[in-house]
Amino acid sequence: MEHDAIGLASEVAHGGEARVRGDAALRALERPFLALDRALGRVLPDALNPFLQTGAVAVTAILIAVISGVLLLFWYRPSVHLAYSSVAAMSDSPASAGLLRSLHRYSSDAAIFFALVHAARLFFERRFAGARWLAWVTGVLSLVVVWVLGWTGYWLVWDVRGKYVALETARLLDVLPIFADPMGRSFLFDEGINSLLFFVVFFFHMLAPLALAFVLWLHLTRTARARFLTRLPMTIWVLGTLAILSVAYPATNAEPAKMTARGESFGMDWWYLFPLSLGPGLSGGAIWAICLVGGALAVSAPWTMRKRVGRSAVVEPARCNACEQCYRDCPYEAISMIPRANPVKREKYATEAFVDPAKCVSCGICVASCNSIGTDLPGFPLRDQRQQVASWLDAAKSGGDPSGVAFVCAQSAGAGLEIDPATGICRELPGWRVLEVPCAGWVHSMSIELALRRGAKKVLIASCPPGSCHFREGPEFLDQHLAGTRPPAIREKFVARDSVEVVYLDRGSKRELLKAAGAALEGASPSPAAVPGRALAGIASVAVAFVTSAIIGVVSDWGHAAHASPGAELVVTFKHPGERSEVCRDRTPEELAQLPQHMRQAKVCERARAAVRLRVSVDGERRVDQAYSPSGIWSDGSSVAVVPFGLTPGEHVIRVEIGDSHDPDEWSHVSEQTIEFDERFRRVIAFDRASGFKLH
Ligand code: HEM
Ligand code: SF4
Ligand code: SF4
Numbered sequence: 226m227e228h229d230a231i232g233l234a235s236e237v238a239h240g241g242e243a244r245v246r247g248d249a250a251l252r253a254l255e256r257p258f259l260a261l262d263r264a265l266g267r268v269l270p271d272a273l274n275p276f277l278q279t280g281a282v283a284v285t286a287i288l289i290a291v292i293s294g295v296l297l298l299f300w301y302r303p304s305v306h307l308a309y310s311s312v313a314a315m316s317d318s319p320a321s322a323g324l325l326r327s328l329h330r331y332s333s334d335a336a337i338f339f340a341l342v343h344a345a346r347l348f349f350e351r352r353f354a355g356a357r358w359l360a361w362v363t364g365v366l367s368l369v370v371v372w373v374l375g376w377t378g379y380w381l382v383w384d385v386r387g388k389y390v391a392l393e394t395a396r397l398l399d400v401l402p403i404f405a406d407p408m409g410r411s412f413l414f415d416e417g418i419n420s421l422l423f424f425v426v427f428f429f430h431m432l433a434p435l436a437l438a439f440v441l442w443l444h445l446t447r448t449a450r451a452r453f454l455t456r457l458p459m460t461i462w463v464l465g466t467l468a469i470l471s472v473a474y475p476a477t478n479a480e481p482a483k484m485t486a487r488g489e490s491f492g493m494d495w496w497y498l499f500p501l502s503l504g505p506g507l508s509g510g511a512i513w514a515i516c517l518v519g520g521a522l523a524v525s526a527p528w529t530m531r532k533r534v535g536r537s538a539v540v541e542p543a544r545c546n547a548c549e550q551c552y553r554d555c556p557y558e559a560i561s562m563i564p565r566a567n568p569v570k571r572e573k574y575a576t577e578a579f580v581d582p583a584k585c586v587s588c589g590i591c592v593a594s595c596n597s598i599g600t601d602l603p604g605f606p607l608r609d610q611r612q613q614v615a616s617w618l619d620a621a622k623s624g625g626d627p628s629g630v631a632f633v634c635a636q637s638a639g640a641g642l643e644i645d646p647a648t649g650i651c652r653e654l655p656g657w658r659v660l661e662v663p664c665a666g667w668v669h670s671m672s673i674e675l676a677l678r679r680g681a682k683k684v685l686i687a688s689c690p691p692g693s694c695h696f697r698e699g700p701e702f703l704d705q706h707l708a709g710t711r712p713p714a715i716r717e718k719f720v721a722r723d724s725v726e727v728v729y730l731d732r733g734s735k736r737e738l739l740k741a742a743g744a745a746l747e748g749a750s751p752s753p754a755a756v757p758g759r760a761l762a763g764i765a766s767v768a769v770a771f772v773t774s775a776i777i778g779v780v781s782d783w784g785h786a787a788h789a790s791p792g793a794e795l796v797v798t799f800k801h802p803g804e805r806s807e808v809c810r811d812r813t814p815e816e817l818a819q820l821p822q823h824m825r826q827a828k829v830c831e832r833a834r835a836a837v838r839l840r841v842s843v844d845g846e847r848r849v850d851q852a853y854s855p856s857g858i859w860s861d862g863s864s865v866a867v868v869p870f871g872l873t874p875g876e877h878v879i880r881v882e883i884g885d886s887h888d889p890d891e892w893s894h895v896s897e898q899t900i901e902f903d904e905r906f907r908r909v910i911a912f913d914r915a916s917g918f919k920l921h
Pocket of ligand 1: 283341352361362363364441444445448451452454695
């Protein structure tokens with residue numbers, strides 16, 4: 226029974242926020258982040274903690290990547306023949322082009338690293354359901370665009386890494402029915418590489434940042450006062466960290482791309498190139514399936530993981546005097562001022578506040594914004610809660626034991642306190658009547674005043690630390706109400722400043738909360754969090770920079786060998802049209818009878834293109850004997866073949882026969898040659914009508 230009541234208190238305190246499945250597991254996964262915040266909070270001011278502003282750090286990293294990328298255009302040559310040497314030449318000027326290139330590489334890595342940490346944090350904090358769905362979905366999209374930018378960027382160096390990026394792209398795109406001529410055919414040997422395709426990739430890499438800007442704009446459209454750029458100290462930290470990493474460990478080139486070499490080793494940037502490690506074990510189709518299913522799961526999380534639909538705040542128009550404070554304060558742009566519906570009141574106030582339920586996350590911050598209690602959370606009505614607190618205080622006073630009132634944010638250290646919702650008594654907080662609230666930003670100045678006027682010994686507010694508020698801005702706004710800088714402000718004539726204590730503690734700091742509550746009742750102010758000294762902050766900042774850049778740098782250049790079966794390889798390929806001929810036959814009497822009178826020609830002729838037949842023998846042994854149908858929807862295009870097979874290194878006699886007529890015994894193009902094969906190299910016999918057989 227007691228447990229039911231406790232459960233109810235918690236449910237009510239969440240106001241109407243959308244709830245998600247797997248709450249307990251997600252809270253457990255959130256713990257390491259909270260521990261990291263606590264550890265860094267002891268030595269670093271929030272302004273210098275990158276893990277409290279991961280979204281903004283990701284934006285700064287993206288901007289550094291874009292600016293350094295534009296500057297690199299002074300040195301880079303976007304041509305498949307010149308790209309490698311132009312990038313390699315950058316290392317000759319380590320103070321300019323070399324540094325810029327490394328900065329470009331590491332800022333791109335930092336962008337994906339911080340975007341991943343950002344996404345993980347928000348997921349574990351359960352900040353993705355309800356009205357946040359748009360930020361979540363566009364977040365997933367922005368991650369994809371950032372990844373595509375990095376993937377195409379590696380292509381542009383045209384070293385071994387670029388080659389495998391191109392090969393893997395071709396492998397994936399060739400699964401789709403896009404190209405009549407498989408893209409993989411362009412990458413069999415150096416002379417066959419399509420320069421235009423290289424330029425298209427370059428162009429794509431240049432344009433994708435525009436798509437990213439658009440997606441990020443959408444990402445932040447529902448976020449008021451989004452901190453999308455780091456402030457100066459953090460910007461200096463990001464730039465400094467990346468610059469030092471660039472100098473200490475400059476970005477390297479792999480060997481130049483040689484298409485006939487196989488199975489080379491290279492330093493791989495796992496942030497972007499991880500698909501290369503999947504190797505031939507997973508077919509192109511399987512990779513598409515994994516991406517589609519994974520993408521659908523990620524994008525649909527706000528709906529599939531939602532346990533309860535949120536209940537948005539509401540405005541009572543009769544109480545609204547159009548002061549616009551809630552409209553200014555809402556952290557999620559959910560409130561707008563609309564023309565007043567009531568024609569009588571309209572004469573005095575032309576507008577009234579309106580909450581868009583689709584954008585509201587039910588934080589309750591607007592409740593504390595309204596001097597006239599015009600905004601409210603239907604699941605957690607302010608006036609009822611105030612009545613409740615007043616009745617607790619009256620009961621405590623009449624029992625001769627006046628108590629304090631603690632408003633504890635359901636996301637902070639106060640989460641999970643065992644509170645009796647009928648009396649506000651909590652065994653863990655003796656001497657206090659406790660109200661669990663959706664956010665510290667919900668606590669109204671007048672609620673504090675009322676509590677003190679009704680005899681509360683003290684008011685304690687347990688809030689999340691400002692940098693990790695579940696609703697972004699609750700702690701700051703609470704501070705400003707208390708300091709008198711944000712209306713409605715606490716009135717000093719009713720409230721002695723030392724009668725209100727605010728403690729900023731995350732959900733992992735319950736012990737500290739209990740200690741602070743005990744101290745507050747005894748009249749001692751909870752010891753304020755020690756502000757880290759400059760020297761300590763400096764050292765900690767360098768240490769965080771070192772660890773972060775070590776993670777980014779090591780993952781960015783971890784060795785990998787492309788998979789290749791041992792031995793040598795021969796590929797025979799052609800794109801060749803079969804003979805086109807008219808095949809005629811007589812119609813049967815039945816066929817003729819079915820046709821209208823004027824269409825009854827006795828002979829019917831169809832134009833057909835012959836399939837192209839291929840026979841390959843190695844040292845006299847037949848290895849391939851296959852016909853390749855014409856391509857195209859009308860089966861009228863060229864036939865295309867790419868036939869790889871493994872060979873032992875050494876000399877082999879290779880005979881290739883191609884037949885392109887309707888006569889199965891006619892082999893119009895024949896080549897026989899002795900070819901030397903090397904271990905881990907490929908030879909290619911390519912045939913086309915213009916040049917005949919060519920060995921590469
Ligand atoms: C390219 C990468 C990304 C950048 C630059 C970025 C940037 C940002 C920024 C600056 C904010 C506002 C923070 C604030 O002022 O409170 C934000 C919020 C948010 N981001 Fe991202 N983000 C990125 C990727 C992602 C990803 C991959 C996800 C999840 C899949 C995600 C989910 C969210 C959500 C749900 C919010 C809203 C949180 C809330 O308001 O409670 N973001 N992002
Ligand atoms: S704060 Fe209150 S009075 Fe002001 S606009 Fe909002 S609902 Fe109306
Ligand atoms: S401030 Fe009010 S309207 Fe805005 S998200 Fe929070 S509860 Fe909804």
